[in-house]
Every structure is written in C-alpha cells, then in structure tokens.
Amino acid sequence: MIGTKAARADDVWKVYGKGEAQVVALRGVSASFERGKFTAIMGPSGSGKSTLMHCLAGLDTVTRGTVHIGGTEVTGLGDKALTRLRRDRVGFIFQQFNLLPTLTAAENIRLPLDIAGRKPDPQWWDTVIGTVGLGDRLGHRPSQLSGGQQQRVACARALMSRPDVIFADEPTGNLDSKAGAEILAFLRSSVMEHGQTIVMVTHDPVAAGYTDRVVFLADGEIVAELDNPTPESVLEQMKAGEVLV
C-alpha cells in the first residue's frame, strides 16, 4: 500500500565506477518507511547507509530499482521535478548544519517556503518556533549562534514545509552530547506530536535509541531490523553484526 508509506525503496542497486574499479554500494535494497515513524539507518562506514539515504531523497540516482516518496516515483524524474520534490515534499538536516550565513535564523527557516513562493502558516510557524525554542534568537545570523542552536534552526527549516519525509544525516555528529540530546528529543517529539516522518542516518546507538525502528546495513544489504530499539539493544545488534561479519 503505497499510500501509507512515506518513502519506499524497491530492489535498489547503486554501482559506482566500471570494470575493475567497480564498487557496489547498494545490492538490491528494499525498504519502506511508514508515515509518522522515526526510522534510523545504521551500519559501519562503507555499509551504504548514506548512499541509501541520498537515493531515497532524490539527491543521487539509482543504478537499478525504484524509489518512491509518498505516491511519487522519484527514480527517473528530471532536474526540475526533483527540485520541486525536494522543495515541497522532502526536508533535510545535515551534519554540518548548512545554514546560509547571510540570512538570519528566521530567514533561514523560511528559505524553502520563500523559494517556493509560499507564505508560512502562522499557526504552524508559531508551533515550530515554539518547539525549537529559538524565540529571542530569530534575528541572529548563524555565526552568532551555537552549534546546537544552528542545528535547531536547521531542524525548524526542515519542518516548516511539513514535508512527506525528513532525511537527517548524522544530525548530532557535530554536537556535544547535551546539544545532541536536545536535537534528538526535538525530532522525537515532532514525530510523536505532529506525525512527522523522519529517516535518520547515524552510527550512534544512543541516537538510534530515540527512534521507532532501526534498519541495519552492511555491505550494501539490509542485514537486520529492530523495532522499538533502546541503546542497549542496538549495541547488542551491532556487536552481533560484527560477529556475523
């Protein structure tokens, strides 16, 4: 049932290079991500977890297989359609925050809507701003904000357009544990309270503990899944994985 899935990959292959230099990053991965769920993709370096996320988000093309966001098939879309898709239906949170230094926090949050030429829904705006807790810092530029604050701005930016799915790539990778915990709690609550779908790539079991489900990747294949994970159960699975390998 496509309608209930926010994002779905069907037998996705991703091959880089040719001949001897050929590297297979994804080997027939099929996975779906339910609406209103917080999913983590985990795996060791080189397992293909980032590649999978990029393919799901329409940032990278797949070699074989199909990817859907909501009811739309992403694979095969042209640049224009992909741009629209990213603008209207996908949100991003990066490890490096990636805010525009020339814009204030508020302008950064509004940027995707501005690009689309839409006005933010005032009620939703207040809700998001209230939840991120940036009230008095909205007029500041990124260089005047701490790392945690910057990442919260990035989160608010991703939430503001109410996308079908938000992809977060190691969102806490550049933060200390306290700021990281705040961000994760915030993501968790946006799933719980607003039904937001989030797919997060991480290698941190603690971060994975905030999610509803963990998908484990190794060598470009899904090797395990874990529902309602805790940091402990994740760690255990990771250890088991290592033994397996």
Add this chain to the structure above:
Amino acid sequence: MLRATLKSLLARKLRLVLSGLAVVLGVMFVAGAFVTTDTLGRTFDKLFTEGYATTDVAVKAKPKIDVSEMEGEQVETPLPAAVVQSVRQVPGVRQATGVVATDGARVIGSDGKVVTSYGPPRIGMNWVGTDDIMQMRQGRGPEKDTEIAVNEAVAKAAGIKVGDRVGVLTQLPKKTFTLVGVWGYTEGRDSIGGVQEVAFTEPVAQRSMLGETGVFTQITVRTDDGAKPSDVRDRIAAQVGGGYDVKTGEQLAADSSAEFKEALSFFNNILLGFAGVALFVGTFLILNTFSIIVAQRTRELALMRALGAGRRQVINSVLIEALVIGVIAAVLGLGAGVGVGALLVTLFGSMSGGLDPAPVGVPLAAILSSLIVGVVVTVVAAVLPALRASRISPIAAMQDVATPDRPLTRVTVTGAVIGAAGATMLGVGLYGTSSLWLILGGVLVTFIGVALLTPLISKPVVAGLGRLFSWSVPGRLGRLNSGRNPRRTAITAAALMVGIALVTGVTVVMDSAKSSLAAQAESTVKAEIVIGGDQNGPRPPTFDDAVLAQAGAVPGVRAAAGVWNDQAVVDGKRTYVNATDDLAELADAYGSPALPALKSDQMAVSTQEAAENGWGTGDAVKVQLPRGEEHTYSIVATYDEDAIPGSYMLPAAATKEFGITQPFLGFVRLADGATMAGVLPQIKALVADSPEVAATDRSSYIDQQAGTFDTVITMVQVLLGLAILIAVLGVVNTLALSVLERTRELGLLRAVGLGRAQTMRMVTVEAVVISVFGALLGVVVGAGLGAAVVQALESDGITDLVLPWTQMGLYLVLAALVGVLAAVLPSIKAARLNVLAAIAHD
C-alpha cells in the same frame, strides 16, 4: 616548498587564466604600441629613402616660418629660376632640375567630390619626365597647358582615365584639364606611400601651386659619376649663399623620417597611456584574485606553517606564483601585441591609401617593456595578499576557515588620506601650475583613494542597489552575497570605476566645451549662411574667393566676407593669424560691432591679445607671413575676441603671402526682409565649383563646429573600452571564485529546492549589483573630475558645465548588461553543481 607552490598553481588553472588575462591584455597594448611604432618607423625610413633615391642633392629656399610635421604644413618659399642656372655651373653637377612640388592639388573625382587624403600630401608638380623608379602606365606627360598626368593612386581614387576631363583645385579656383597620362612606380606600386600626385606643365604648375611663374620649390641635382654628393652639396651651398638649404638626398630622407617619427612617438605615447590605464585596472584584478586565492588557501598555508614553513617561505610561495603568472602572461601579451601591432600597421597603411608597410618586427623595447611591465604589475599586486598569507597562524589549519571580517577603519582612513592627497594634486595641477603630469598623477592617486574608500561606500550603496532586486528570493540572496565581502566587491567594482570614470570625465569636459562653443557661436555669429567644409586632413578645405564678391551681389544679401587662415610670426612669436577681404563687411556679416575696412598696411587685433602684448591702436607690429618679406602693420582697431574669429585680422593684400591663398570660411548675412529660401540656393550655386565646402545655414555650421568633440569622445571610449573589458574580466573572476567558495552553500540551496534557473538568477543579481555599483562610482567620480577640469578651464572659454545624463545613464545600463554577461559562465557552473557533491564539499 617550490614544488608545493607549483602544484597548487596548476590545480587552480581557471583562476589563474582569468587574472593572467588582465595582464595579457595590458601587456598586449604596450607591446602593440612598440611594434606599431617600430614597424611604421621602418616603413617611413624606406619610404623616404626611396622618395629621395633619385635625388643626390636638393636645394630649397629657407622657409620663412619653420614648421615641423607635428605643427602643420611647411610652406615652401619660392626659389627663382635664376638659381637653377647658377647651380648648373657648379662643378660635379650633371643635371639640375627646377621642380615645383607642393601640397594642395586636389583632384575632383568622377563622382564630383574632391579626392580626400587622411595624411599623405596631395602634390601638385611640374612634369619633368620619368625617373628611375617612375613608370608610365598609360599615355604620356602633359605637353600643353590644358593637360595633366596623375599617378595611378590618384587615377584609381578619382575613378578617372586617360582622355577624361578632370577638375583640379589648386591655389587657383577649379580648373578643368585633359588627363593625358597615368604613371606608377616600380614593383607595381601606384604611389610612393599613398602620396597623390598631379603633374602640370611647368608654367601651369608654377601659377597654380605657387601663384607666380618663374619660380620653383626646389632644385633636384644629379651629380657626375664619381662626385661625392656631400662635396657637391658644399660647393652648391657656397655658390647659392645663405638663403638656401642645400642637403643631400640621404640627409633629406633622414630629416623627413625623423619628423615623422616624432609624430609617431606622440602616437606611441597615447597608446602607452591607454595601456597604462588598462594595467592599472588589471592590477586591481590581480590583487583581488590573489586575495581570494590566499583566503581559499588559508588552511593549506596554515598547514604548511604548522609543518614548519617560515613566514618568509609563505610570502615567497605566493610571490613565486605571481612571478610565474606574470612571466607567462607577459610572453602571451607580447605575442598578442605583435598581432595587434601588425593589425594597426595594416590599418594605418590602408587608411593612408597605399602605404606599403615594412615587415612587422619586434623591437627589443617591446620585449623588455612587456616582460618588465607584466612581471612587475603582477608581483606588485600580489605583495599585499602575500603579506596577509604570511600572517595566517598555524592554528587556523585546525579550525574552520571562517576568517572574521576585518574592520574597515584602517583602509578607510588610508583611503581618505590618499583621496585628499589626490584631490590636492589635482587642484594644484588645475588651478596652480597647470602641469599635465600633476593633473594625471592627481587623477591616479584620487582613483586609488576612492578605491580604498569603496569598501565603506559599498555597504550602504550595494544594499540600496540590491533592494531593486529583492522582490524575488534569488534576487535577495544575490544581493546579500554581493554585500558579503565588502573588500572583494569593492576592488571588483573599483576596477570598473576607473574605466568608466575616465570615459565620463572626458565626456563631461568635451560636452561642456562643445556646449560652450555652441553657445558662444550662437550668441556671436549673426550670419545666417556660412560657407565652410569638414577638415579631414592636414589642409583645411577652401573655396574660390571670387564667391565672396558674387555672394555680396546676390539680391537679399546684406554683407558677405571671407576668412583666410595661416601661421605667421608676429612680433617674433609664431601664431595663427587670419585675414579677410573686407573687415568692415566681415564685422557686418558676422554681427560684431562696426570695424573699419583695413588698408594694406593695417591690421586689427583682439582686445585680449593687444592687452597681453601691451599694444594699443596706432602701434606698429612686425609680421612675417609664410611667403614674401616681413611687413609692418599698424593696429587700427581692436575687437573683443568673441566678436570676430581669431586674435589677428590682416588685410586682403596679405592673403597673397599666405600658404593657402584661398578663404576657408565665408559668412553671409541677409538683408532685412530677405528669406533663407530665397538666398541659400543662390549661394549654394556659387560654391558648386568648390566641392570641398558647402553653404549651410548657421545652425549646421554650429553643429559642425561642435562635431569635432564627438570624434574625440568616440576615440576615448574605444580606447578605454579595453580597461572596461579588463574590469569585466574582474567581475567574471570574482563571481567564479565566489561560486567556488560557496559550493556547499549552493548545494544546500539546491537541496532545499532552489531551481537551476533560480540559482542562475541569484548569481546574475550578484554580478549586476557589483557592476552597477562600479559604474555608479565611476559615473560619480568621473563627473566630479570632469567638473573640476571644466571649472579650471572657465577662463579659457569653457563656461557651461554639461553633465551628459543620457550617456551616464547609458553607462549604468551597460554596466547592468555587463553584469549579466559576466554572470553567464559562473551561473551556469553554479547551476550545474552536483547537489550531493556540493554538500559534501569541504
């Protein structure tokens, strides 16, 4: 360290190509100037050597007024036929020929128009047969007084052939002759250096070119075999006495060539001046490129420092980079300069009508100046960035590259001080000493001062300009980007400012002069009809003076008078003088207060000139005209310098001793009740036989007077176009580097949904804002400089200050277009970025 430097140099090819291009263009102009001058110099050497090949010794009467090639046309003093006889007696002389050969024989072509010349003279001569290098192509030399022969260059330009009836203008009004022969020169040449030649029989040549028979302009001597020309020259000189210049053919060739080279060096200096402007602008571009490169390499340089590289080594690393670019660019510029030189020589050759250019050569001066200029400019521009690079602390390698914006206080104070110094130099130059160097230096220093102030100015102005584009998100992002690095924006804009300021400044001065002149003519010239023509060579267009009397007799004409012009030595000083057929009539026709008619020993002087020399009415002044003996004229009247053209007005009798014995201007005033429609056609009919001039109404005359300034403006615009082109490269460069620097940001924008077209628009807005800012600065600074010059020239008659608003607006619009063009490649690059790779970009 050297290897690391060279490797990082190769890794940034595009940036280096762009900054190197500025040096290439500047050096190209420098080398081009030297190559052109050298090649033309050798062309003229060859030309004159050939021109005098059949002359062993030449005798000329000493000129009454010495005029060099730069200052106008030398008028030859006629040499009596008796001298030819006496030269023939001198031992060693095999043959002595009396020759008439002087400028001013204008052939009327088959289309009824005078065959023009933009440089080479139009010689009228007596036919003395062919010599070693002349070849008869058709027919024969003139034998009857109604016959002429011409060289092939004239025949082709005029479209005439043997048997045609051909009109010729000389010192005499138009006469019609039968063309009986056409000659050319060896090696299939139509002329020597594009000179137009018309040969008459001897008496006709004497009458038409010199105004009297029995005289020549020179004696051409062939010596006996075995006689040394210099010995024969000395013997002839002793024979003819001190009133004559006796020179060998070689001497004459060298003298003529030297005079031309003097003119060429003037041309060379103009080209070098524009090359200087181009390089000055190029310096900004290189400075900017290196600053950006250093900023981008912060991490790399800091790493080197952390690994133990000394400050000195870091400085050297940047300077070596500059040196390599400088040398490569200089060599490329030299190559391009040779091409430009060849092009200019060819252009010059074809424009002067058949000049046969010497093979293009590369003089040592071109090589040395190219290398020195290219390397010095590049290295000097790289010094500041190099010093900055050396101050990067090793710790910067570990941290993010975010260098905080340095405060602008120091650069602003320095800019204000330098700007003030420049303004002072300019002020002293304009009002005090009137030294051109001080003025030019002042302009240059002012530019540097303004450039240093630009970062401060850029903040509010760029923000203001950017508001125009803020209606769209890409526009707003572009505006914010352009205000992001005030120094970089400022230097880029300042480069554009220099070119546009110079063009605007020149336009302000020229337009003001034009308007002042027109206003003055408007208020002083009352004559409704003016007879005159466009001067497009060394010789002014003239007309038959009989027209004046005929015009005076036309019903409805109240007064008609003409003006002659030439150089003369007045009271020991060389100056331009005018003469008129009737001063009383001229005053009436021109509309000035009444003046008396001049008797043949009387003159009138402008009040201003009289005051300067301490003369009053009744004083006697000695005047030497180009021909004849010195005369003493008594001053019978003075007039305001605006009331009558020229400072000196001589009587009609004096015109016989002018180099050009025909009037170049005629003024006709209508009687009360007479209409233009009734009179103008009749006056036009009168000048029909003088095709160099036309009778026009007063307003076309005024427009025509002012038209000269437009030519200068166009010329300056074309030459400064190069400086502006370099500035445009600067905009491209800055943008390309900015796009590169902001790869990650662009990736993010694309990731959150900025479309390709929007990305391109964002980059374009940044470019447009920077260019328009530069143009705005240029227009303001240029208008300021122009206004200062106009102010200073007020006493010289430039009383109107005209700001060319249309032109200035046009520059702004052009700047916006330039911005769009400059953004094409960088914006395509930005739009094509791979989103994923961009975000991952370090």
